[in-house]
Amino acid sequence: MGYVWQWQMIWDYRQVFYRGVEVTAILTFWALLIGMALGLVLGLMRSSRAAWLRVPAAVYIDVFRATPILVQLVWIYYALPILTGVQMGNIASASVGIGLHAAAYIAEIFRAGIASIDRGQSDAAKSLGMSYGQAMRRIILPQAVRRMVPPFINEFATLMKLTTLGSVLAVNELLHEAENLINNTYRPLETYTVVAIVFGLLIYPFIWLSQRLEQHWKTRG
């Protein structure tokens, strides 16, 4: 078995990967923004004592967690325009789709984080005369976020890898570009290996940073 690895050919096509990284970064950025913003709102709703807030959030979270993201993406890109007349571009559709999907998981991270904070903290905030918003912003969330960092980094890594599903909507993200490259070069092993390395390089700094943050908070108490 004499497989000859041909890395030079991949290097010659490096522009393809640069383009792919750019689109992957754009998808990740928008999906994360949507996922975080909506996730926070859903997480707060899910933590509410009022059923009219809690139940819709719970339904949303369960539906998005229980159905395949691939179907959700296809649905947003192909079925939504038919039903609503709103047609988004493929990058926008992929960003929104992945963002809506991630929001369900991020909401659960927020909910669990908020629930983990002792009730005495909100009692103390209220007894000073703080509003719900002030107590959340100043007292509860800053503490909850610290506990949310590890699961949040998990979700971030998952989300970035989910952007590869953009390829089903013909988004030119990293994996889609790589597959095009394979069609030209017939070098799948080298190409996929580079894709994996590039994802690793994109994601690892955030894992490292989160570990540093945890360490920092631990030493400060």
Next chain:
Amino acid sequence: MIEKPIIRVEGLRKNFGKLEVLRGLGFEVKRGEVLAIIGPSGSGKSTLLRCLNFLEDYQAGEIHFEEQLVGYRRDAKGRLKPDTESSIRRIRARMGMVFQSFNLFPHKTVLENVIEGPVIVRGESRGAAEARARALLERVGLADKVATYPTKLSGGQQQRAAIARALAMQPAAMLFDEPTSALDPELVGEVLEVMQSLAAEGMTMVVVTHEMGFARQVADRVMMMDRGEIVELGPPSQIFGAPESPRTAEFLRRVLH
């Protein structure tokens, strides 16, 4: 003219589901008075205290603080309706509360804990709030701990910081919910000393406590509670010297060994 009481409670009832926790309480607290609430655990003392600043809702009766109904208001027909959030918050800001488990904000330094209310709720400038906070911390003996995080403090220091945090709002009354129950015995004294000096300055205080020595020496009146009712309310000399109720006598016999 007779001065109006600062806290007035009438026919107060509270239940958690089917469990009746407060069964029709009525009492008053005068300005500058120290009221100690004693009684066996589960008698509703802490719940009563939490109702006073509406951390807990109540089902019947009325609580008035500085002549204002707490948690409710009357509509045109005189019926009670839930009060607005902002009105409830204004009342809470006038009542300082100290908790059994301190509940300091662990992500903030002692100084940041103390200025949080004045700056965020009352909109004071940071500089003015800090100056007052430093004076308060000096007063509770924590001048050297301003930049320390709560987890690095002893329980007694944490509770004194929590008292300073409540005082920073310049409250009209202070509510203490078993402030020394979570402390190691050797740290109880330092917290009681601070409370005693507050009382001496004329602060209105409602103190749920198991410290019978404190109730006897510092309180103007002592309220004995059992099973959601007021068993007896009178000066310490009566409660500790010649209790009218056999339940009071029995309780004191048990706690005073």
